[in-house]
Amino acid sequence: MNRRDFLKNSITVIAGLAVPLSALELISPRTLLARKEDGSAVRWAFLVDTQACVGCGFCVKACKTENEIPYEAGITRTWVERYVVTGKGKSCVDSPQGGREGFTSDRIDQGEEGHRELARDDVEKAFFVPKLCNHCESPACVQVCPVGATYQTPDGVVLVDRKHCIGCAYCIMACPYGVRSFHPVHKTAEKCTFCYHRITKGMKTACVDACPFGTRKIGNLRNPDDPVTKTIMSGRVGVLKEEYGTKPQVYYLALSREVK
Amino acid sequence: MGSHVWRPLYIAAALIAVVLVARTFLVPEDFGIHERGYMYGWHRKGNEAEWKAVTVKYRTAAYCRECHADKAESISRTPHGIISCENCHGPALNHPDDPPTLTIDRSRALCLRCHAALTTPSSGRAKIAGINPETHNPEAECTLCHDPHNPISSQGEALAKRHEEGGMQGASERGSEAYPSVR
Amino acid sequence: MVHGEAWTIKELFVYPNEYIYWTIQIVMYPFMTGLVAGAFVLSSLYHVFGIRQMKDIARFSLVFSFALLPVAMVPLQLHLQHPERGIEVMLTPHFTSAIAAFGIAFSTYGMIVASELWFVYRRHFVETALSLKVKRNKNLPERGRYLLFSALTLGAWDVSEHALAKDEKAVKVMAATGIPVACLLHGYAGFIFGSVKANALWTTPLMPFIFICSAVVSGIALCVLCYIVTMEIRKLIVGWKRKNDPSLPTPEQIKTVEMYEVTMTAKYLVMALLAALGLELLDLLFRDYAKFRSWEIVRSLIYGKDFVNVFVIQYGLGNLVPLILFLLPRLTVRRAIVATLLVLMGVFMMRWNLVIGGQGFSASFAGFMHYDLPIIPRDIETFKEGLPGAILVGILPFVIFWGLNKIFPVFKGEDSH
Numbered sequence: 001m002n003r004r005d006f007l008k009n010s011i012t013v014i015a016g017l018a019v020p021l022s023a024l025e026l027i028s029p030r031t032l033l034a035r036k037e038d039g040s041a042v043r044w045a046f047l048v049d050t051q052a053c054v055g056c057g058f059c060v061k062a063c064k065t066e067n068e069i070p071y072e073a074g075i076t077r078t079w080v081e082r083y084v085v086t087g088k089g090k091s092c093v094d095s096p097q098g099g100r101e102g103f104t105s106d107r108i109d110q111g112e113e114g115h116r117e118l119a120r121d122d123v124e125k126a127f128f129v130p131k132l133c134n135h136c137e138s139p140a141c142v143q144v145c146p147v148g149a150t151y152q153t154p155d156g157v158v159l160v161d162r163k164h165c166i167g168c169a170y171c172i173m174a175c176p177y178g179v180r181s182f183h184p185v186h187k188t189a190e191k192c193t194f195c196y197h198r199i200t201k202g203m204k205t206a207c208v209d210a211c212p213f214g215t216r217k218i219g220n221l222r223n224p225d226d227p228v229t230k231t232i233m234s235g236r237v238g239v240l241k242e243e244y245g246t247k248p249q250v251y252y253l254a255l256s257r258e259v260k
Numbered sequence: 261m262g263s264h265v266w267r268p269l270y271i272a273a274a275l276i277a278v279v280l281v282a283r284t285f286l287v288p289e290d291f292g293i294h295e296r297g298y299m300y301g302w303h304r305k306g307n308e309a310e311w312k313a314v315t316v317k318y319r320t321a322a323y324c325r326e327c328h329a330d331k332a333e334s335i336s337r338t339p340h341g342i343i344s345c346e347n348c349h350g351p352a353l354n355h356p357d358d359p360p361t362l363t364i365d366r367s368r369a370l371c372l373r374c375h376a377a378l379t380t381p382s383s384g385r386a387k388i389a390g391i392n393p394e395t396h397n398p399e400a401e402c403t404l405c406h407d408p409h410n411p412i413s414s415q416g417e418a419l420a421k422r423h424e425e426g427g428m429q430g431a432s433e434r435g436s437e438a439y440p441s442v443r
Numbered sequence: 444m445v446h447g448e449a450w451t452i453k454e455l456f457v458y459p460n461e462y463i464y465w466t467i468q469i470v471m472y473p474f475m476t477g478l479v480a481g482a483f484v485l486s487s488l489y490h491v492f493g494i495r496q497m498k499d500i501a502r503f504s505l506v507f508s509f510a511l512l513p514v515a516m517v518p519l520q521l522h523l524q525h526p527e528r529g530i531e532v533m534l535t536p537h538f539t540s541a542i543a544a545f546g547i548a549f550s551t552y553g554m555i556v557a558s559e560l561w562f563v564y565r566r567h568f569v570e571t572a573l574s575l576k577v578k579r580n581k582n583l584p585e586r587g588r589y590l591l592f593s594a595l596t597l598g599a600w601d602v603s604e605h606a607l608a609k610d611e612k613a614v615k616v617m618a619a620t621g622i623p624v625a626c627l628l629h630g631y632a633g634f635i636f637g638s639v640k641a642n643a644l645w646t647t648p649l650m651p652f653i654f655i656c657s658a659v660v661s662g663i664a665l666c667v668l669c670y671i672v673t674m675e676i677r678k679l680i681v682g683w684k685r686k687n688d689p690s691l692p693t694p695e696q697i698k699t700v701e702m703y704e705v706t707m708t709a710k711y712l713v714m715a716l717l718a719a720l721g722l723e724l725l726d727l728l729f730r731d732y733a734k735f736r737s738w739e740i741v742r743s744l745i746y747g748k749d750f751v752n753v754f755v756i757q758y759g760l761g762n763l764v765p766l767i768l769f770l771l772p773r774l775t776v777r778r779a780i781v782a783t784l785l786v787l788m789g790v791f792m793m794r795w796n797l798v799i800g801g802q803g804f805s806a807s808f809a810g811f812m813h814y815d816l817p818i819i820p821r822d823i824e825t826f827k828e829g830l831p832g833a834i835l836v837g838i839l840p841f842v843i844f845w846g847l848n849k850i851f852p853v854f855k856g857e858d859s860h
Contacts, residue, residue: 040295050383051382051383051384052384053383053384053385054374054380054383054384054385054388055378055380055383055385056373056374057373058343058344058347058373061347062318062346062347062351065317065318065351066316066317066318066351067314068314082380084379084380101369101373102369102372102373102374102376103376103378103385104369104372104373104376104378104393105376105378106378106379118379120379123379123381124381125381125382126378126379126380126381126382126383127380127382127383128380128383128385138300139300142299142300143299143300148291148302148303148304149303150303151294151296151300151301151302151303151307152296152300152301153295153296153308154294154295154296154301159307159308159311161303161304161307161310162307162310163304163307163310164303164304164307193311196308196311196312196314197311197312197313197314197315197316198316200312201312201316203316203320204320206317206318209318209320209344209346210318210344210346210347212342212343212344212347212374213342213384214342215384
């Protein structure tokens with residue numbers, strides 16, 4: 001083996017080692033989301049400012065109407081949770097009917113346990129948290145669909161094919177956020193679509209438009225000038241249940257540790 | 261002779277062939293691996309267009325402004341200017357063609373969505389004037405005294421003053437300034 | 444009404460879309476596949492390892508395994524919201540899903556059992572068909588039977604010594620390949636649950652092994668039980684018939700329960716039971732020790748709300764008591780019946796506590812859900828996902844077995860094996 005061959009072989013080996021190493025390199029959300037090699041110029045993401053939410057529930061109502069979910073049905077694509085935390089650290093959560101009628105009473109809905117009312121002086125903090133599908137970058141619900149009825153579009157939205165879904169509920173089981181359900185009429189898996197029919201026409205989602213307080217915002221992560229992208233990149237944002245590795249794409253401002 | 265042990269295998273092979281043939285007939289042509297790969301993009305491409313084709317019901321304030329510019333302009337100067345018209349007037353759809361008139365929600369329940377006083381010290385709710393729905397004229401419609409299109413009109417200010425005297429929560433603490441222009 | 448609303452009771456904070464979506468049918472599904480796999484493994488013990496004492500029970504469990512096979516699929520079909528689309532699992536399988544391979548694993552296994560049965564009974568098919576062939580003036584049912592058995596021979600009419608030896612060898616091969624496939628089929632049912640990371644109770648890599656062990660336990664228990672019961676019933680029928688026709692053999696003369704077969708089989712049952720129990724307790728111990736974020740709610744569920752279901756009915760009555768009954772010396776028929784019944788109930792409760800228990804708490808870890816089992820159906824939904832639907836699934840294998848027994852006679856005297 002002469003020197004030239006030795007060098008050549010060494011370079012090949014090093015290059016070969018370098019490839020898997022670069023694959024192991026931690027990819028920050030920034031590089032991941034700025035990546036455009038898959039051809040899509042759009043990657044939808046959502047921003048929720050929990051401090052702005054007043055619990056009026058207009059978003060839930062608008063979502064149900066816009067997306068043809070029977071209003072009285074016990075499921076909803078988006079909902080608002082109320083957290084009431086006492087000075088002793090005890091926290092109560094409720095979301096009566098998903099908050100579709102807004103929060104109009106201090107009585108906290110505890111399901112079968114009835115209602116619970118905390119003394120005004122005991123309440124240390126109380127706030128509202130809107131929830132919707134996180135349109136994860138690694139959606140567990142899509143991974144487990146046995147027939148390819150749920151999928152992710154190139155712009156990152158997770159949809160369900162109502163003509164193909166067999167209704168096995170495995171996706172509902174796989175979602176750590178509880179955003180999926182069954183549509184009472186179509187009998188197929190039901191979930192938030194980021195109002196795909198609106199955002200692809202240049203509009204905002206129905207919930208964003210219905211919110212008077214700017215709690216909800218939708219934006220394109222691949223556009224660095226998008227105000228939502230700017231907040232997500234430079235602001236102090238959190239996501240829900242990061243430990244499941246689903247890489248959720250609904251970002252929360254002022255996310256409190258009590259939020260489930 | 262002696263090949264009879266393979267017969268069940270022929271049947272199995274025939275069954276597999278049947279499934280494979282059935283597949284070519286029953287699976288839509290645009291079904292396959294798309295942009296997000298097999299893990300996340302195994303689907304019928306045509307379904308994306310089906311979702312895009314859902315009817316838009318809420319047309320946003322911009323659509324209302326096309327005809328009701330005067331109203332939109334005057335309301336935009338009040339604290340209620342942040343509320344989308346359709347939140348109270350209902351989804352516009354193709355109004356005025358279909359439906360020709362919208363059903364306005366004037367119910368107390370609608371106003372209470374924001375204006376029922378709650379113990380929520382660390383949320384935006386705390387900044388909104390709130391009443392106790394059980395004690396604040398429970399029988400009356402809100403619109404009897406309040407103008408939703410102009411909540412801080414002179415009438416509104418007088419009300420705010422009365423509230424202050426009556427020790428009404430929310431309004432009492434912040435007077436007419438209790439109607440903040442939230443962002 | 445939304446699917447699940449009819450039988451879900453929510454307590455404290457539960458996400459609005461959360462309901463008990465997987466109901467009693469999904470309890471029946473692993474229970475039934477478990478019985479299939481267990482029954483097959485039992486029959487293979489004789490065919491592969493040549494444990495000759497288990498001859499009767501082996502043939503019985505092979506046919507029974509085949510009768511259970513279609514029933515393992517019924518609960519899945521019953522729980523689907525669109526059962527008419529179920530075939531899509533075969534047409535557009537998405538193999539990143541644990542469910543997608545079900546169609547393939549299930550049919551592979553079905554074909555193995557079917558071919559093994561074919562090899563075992565080919566001689567019977569040929570002989571029946573030939574005896575019908577020579578018969579003149581066949582009536583309609585006889586003609587039907589003739590056609591059926593001719594078709595079942597698949598055109599292989601050779602019953603020479605040489606051909607039958609080949610059959611015997613093929614049976615051995617099918618039984619041997621069947622064991623791993625049966626374990627795969629059922630271990631895979633365990634993986635369906637074990638891989639759901641969103642469910643704190645289900646997610647564990649031990650799940651497939653727990654499933655396989657408890658499957659073997661339940662399969663053996665059911666075969667022993669059915670074997671004893673059918674033998675006893677036959678004895679009764681013969682005794683009853685003898686009243687009219689004393690020429691028939693006395694109950695003492697006909698074949699009866701072979702106690703050494705039961706004792707032998709019980710030995711395998713005990714081994715599998717100990718393995719299952721060990722794995723389950725290891726899983727529990729690990730959870731208690733590791734104390735993940737979810738442990739608090741899981742603990743309050745299994746040590747609190749579900750205490751009776753888990754520790755009294757499942758581990759106590761369903762595992763410990765039968766273990767003692769089997770281990771006590773001089774096993775009797777009656778004791779074996781009690782013990783196998785308890786074992787079956789224990790395995791069923793293990794599935795119940797897993798499937799229903801796993802949905803017993805909210806993914807928010809801040810509330811609970813209770814499954815209010817529909818007993819009297821109000822509509823098709825509460826029928827399917829309630830007690831009547833489960834009973835239907837439970838009865839079906841016996842009906843199928845009764846039908847299969849006409850084609851594959853389990854109790855007839857000698858054949859090639």
